[in-house]
Amino acid sequence: MTEAIYHALKFDTAHCSGCMSCARICPTQAVRVRRGHAVMLADRCIDCGECFKVCLKGAVLSLTDSIADLSKFAYKVAVPSPALYTEFDLDVTPGTILEALKLCGFDDAVSMSASCGSTTVATELFFSEFRGQYPLISSFCPSVVRLIQVKYPDLVDQLMPILPPREVAAKEIKAQKVVETGLPPESIAVVYITPCPAKMVAIASHPGIEASYFDSAVSIRDLFQLLAAAVAKVRETGRPPAESESSKGLTWAYLGGVPRMVPAENSLCVAGLPNVIRILDDIEKGRLRGYAFVECHGCPEGCVSGALTVENPYVARARAIRLTQSFGEGPPTERSKVEALYRQKFYHVKAHPGARPLKPLDSDISRAIAKMKERDRIVALLPGIDCGACGAPSCEAFAEDVVLGQAEESSCVFVRQRQVADLVDKLSDLIGARPQDELAKGARK
Amino acid sequence: MSQDEFERVYEITGRDFTNAGRVSTGIKDILKGMGIRPEIVRRVAIASYEAEMNMVMYSHGGTLTLRVSPSDVTMQVVDKGPGIQDVALAMQEGYSTATQEMREMGFGAGMGLPNIKKNADVFEIVSAVGTGTSLMIQVHIG
Secondary structure (H helix, E strand, C coil): CCCCCCCCEEECCCCCCCCCHHHHHCCCCCEEEECCEEEECCCCCCCCCHHHHHCCCCCEEECCECHHHHHHCCEEEEEECHHHHHHCCCCCCHHHHHHHHCCCCCCEECCCHHHHHHHHHHHHHHHHHCCCCCCEECCCCHHHHHHHHHHCHHHHHHECCECCHHHHHHHHHHHHHHHHHCCCHHHEEEEEEECCCHHHHHHCCCCCCCCCCCCEEEEHHHHHHHHHHHHHHHHHCCCCCCCCCCHHHHHHHCCCCCCCCCCHHHEEEEECHHHHHHHHHHHHCCCCCCCCEEEEECCECEHHHCCCCCCCHHHHHHHHHHHHHHCCCCCCCCHHHHHHHHHCCCCECCCCCCCCCCCCCCCCHHHHHHHHHHHHHHHHHCCCCCCCCCCCCCHHHHHHHHHCCCCCHHHCHHHHHHHHHHHHHHHHHHHCCCHHHHHHHHHHC | CCCCCEEEEEEECCCCCCCCCHHHHHHHHHHHHCCCCHHHHHHHHHHHHHHHHHHHHHCCCEEEEEEECCCEEEEEEEECCCCCCCHHHHCCCCCCCCCHHHHHCCCCCCCHHHHHHHHCCEEEEEEECCCEEEEEEEEECC
């Protein structure tokens, strides 16, 4: 009963040279090079986009929507990730960018800052009433959620069950637009302007993944050229647009910026998947019980360094901090209203993300033990230098592939070399003389 | 090692804080690869981490032998000394002989051995001053 797992990334064989860059960088070892081309192991992929970032050949495709894909909707509203504002110089204000989006084929463009405020309050409420196992782990980065489902299944119960601000925004904006336009909900597209492919997966909703309240996602990278031209047009008018952004919304997009719902000394923030993996390892060992909250971003600087952004991530982060400082808190969040909605579970995820552990070596424990022993035997034969010539990212991953019947031991060049040498020895024995003996004789002459 | 048992021996060096924690990470990966239930993996992870850290902090080093059979995960932890003076006292929650330096690194809450016992189905400890300490930690898989 294997359900096909949808991913927002795809390899384009025509452009792939089989260079192994993506296989080496993949944090979950979800890529193999087979017959000269990268192949994805769908059950391992967490859609982080590291392969997309590293590929210089353009052989990794991100399956986000294009504006043309949205033509089936009567009304389209863009909701940008705050990361979009950091893609332009600081004199291009968020208000200008929202106006420019309306020149790119959207009927409206709305900031998610109001929803960030209500999400913060909802999260505070959740913390004040939570009595389970600490630390709680942030769930706003879909790649981190998937990493936990796949590799740390025992930690799924520690994922924050409150929706991230973007989902709250989608839910609120959809309801608002239904009232405003009088159109049925299915005719209205709430479109996320996304910095990464991971957010597309939830939108293409399928089993095992929390369905998104967005109807579509368009990547910042795909939109950038069109948007930059539109920004120039808005600025030509000379009329400064209204600014609806607030510091509350902007802080969610970068490392360490997530509003402090718990005292800072009681929380950790970590970014970049290798670092997230180290922290999750420590949580699993029971090391970090003294912390209440761990903020985890899959990308090194948070969403501002997502795979589908354009700007240098450090420039983007610096801009995000400056923008946060230059905007006020915005209109205060109506706590009583949020609390009433919170009691109705408006801010809760529909279903808690369940564990989706990687397939073990075997479903039968005795056979799994035997296969683990076999894996160790093969590892001992391998050089341990992780050269990648076999198409696997490490000798250990290769040994596992062999045990699972997905690779041949002789695909390792070192094993093959030894097999050939052994064969030469055997043949020489058959003929009755070893080549080295002949050589030695020659030398003596 | 019996036919259907997996075994791996890890060497642990005393005072080697830079590598501390790697053994328990390796054990977790093996158990996950065998498809052992997440809650069992977690108990073994916590017990093995505490045992590993105890050996790094307080001993002259030793070995941790992991054995996995279809019914149990067993860890035999044997160090080369100096041994524990009063085992009953060391088993009490909150009792610790950690130095200031260890406490600065976030250890020494006196929860190590009690935590191992709490997460194990079978736990044995034998210690002799001058010789060393050995632990047997077993978690049932079933």
